[in-house]
Amino acid sequence: MDTKQIALKTGVVIVPEEFIVIEETRTDNSDYAGVIAERQGTIPHYVVLSDKPINTISAIEEDAIYEECSKIHPEIGEILNQEVEASFDEDGNLENSQDWLSSVRLGLFGIPDKKQGEELFCGTAIYREA
Numbered sequence: 001m002d003t004k005q006i007a008l009k010t011g012v013v014i015v016p017e018e019f020i021v022i023e024e025t026r027t028d029n030s031d032y033a034g035v036i037a038e039r040q041g042t043i044p045h046y047v048v049l050s051d052k053p054i055n056t057i058s059a060i061e062e063d064a065i066y067e068e069c070s071k072i073h074p075e076i077g078e079i080l081n082q083e084v085e086a087s088f089d090e091d092g093n094l095e096n097s098q099d100w101l102s103s104v105r106l107g108l109f110g111i112p113d114k115k116q117g118e119e120l121f122c123g124t125a126i127y128r129e130a
Contacts, residue, residue: 001016001017001123002016002017003015003016003017003120003123004016004017004019004021006021006033006047006049008030008031008032008033008049008126009028009029009030009031010031010128010129011031011113011126011127011128011129012126012127013033013047013049013111013124013125013126014120014123014124014125014126014127015033015035015045015047015111015123015124016045016123016124018044018045019035019044019045019046019047019124020044020045020046020047020073021046021047021049022046022047022048022049022069022072022073023049024068024069024072025048025049025050025065025068025069026049027049027051029051030049030050030051031050031051032049032050032051032052032053032054032110032111032126033047033048033049033050033054033110033111033124033126034047034048034050034054034057034108034109034110034111035047035048035108035109035111035122035124036048036065036066036069036076036106036107036108037106037107037109038079038104038105038106038107039104039105039107040104042079042104043075043076043079046069046073046076047111048065048069048108053110054108054109054110054111055110057108062108065108066080066106066108067080076106079104079105079106080106082103082104083103083104083105083106084096084099084100084103085100086100087100111124111125111126112124112125112126113125113126113127113128114126114127115127
C-alpha cells in the first residue's frame with residue numbers, strides 16, 4: 001500500500017495515498033488527526049487535523065468539522081443532508097431501524113499513535129518524534 005506523510009507539531013501522520021487531506025483544518029498546534037468516512041463507502045476518506053485528540057471532540061465540534069469540510073468538499077455536505085436521524089418511541093425502541101440502518105452516515109475516527117514498526121491501523125498511524 002502506498003502511503004503519504006503529513007507533518008504534525010510533534011510527529012507525522014501516515015495515511016494511504018488515496019486519502020484526501022483537508023489542509024484547511026491545520027493550525028500551528030495540530031498534533032492529532034482523524035479520518036472522515038462514510039459507512040457505506042460512498043465518498044473518499046478525508047483526513048482532518050486537530051489540536052486535540054479526536055476521541056475528545058464533542059458531538060457539536062464534530063458537526064462543526066463536517067460543516068467546515070463540506071464547504072471545501074461539497075460531497076460531505078451532501079451526505080449530511082441524506083443522513084436519517086434515529087427515531088425512538090416512548091419506550092426507547094428505535095422506530096425507524098430499517099431506514100436508519102440503510103442510510104448513509106458520516107463518522108470521524110481518530111488515527112492512533114503507533115511506534116515505528118508496529119502494524120498500521122487501517123493503513124494509518126501517528127509516529128511521534130523521540
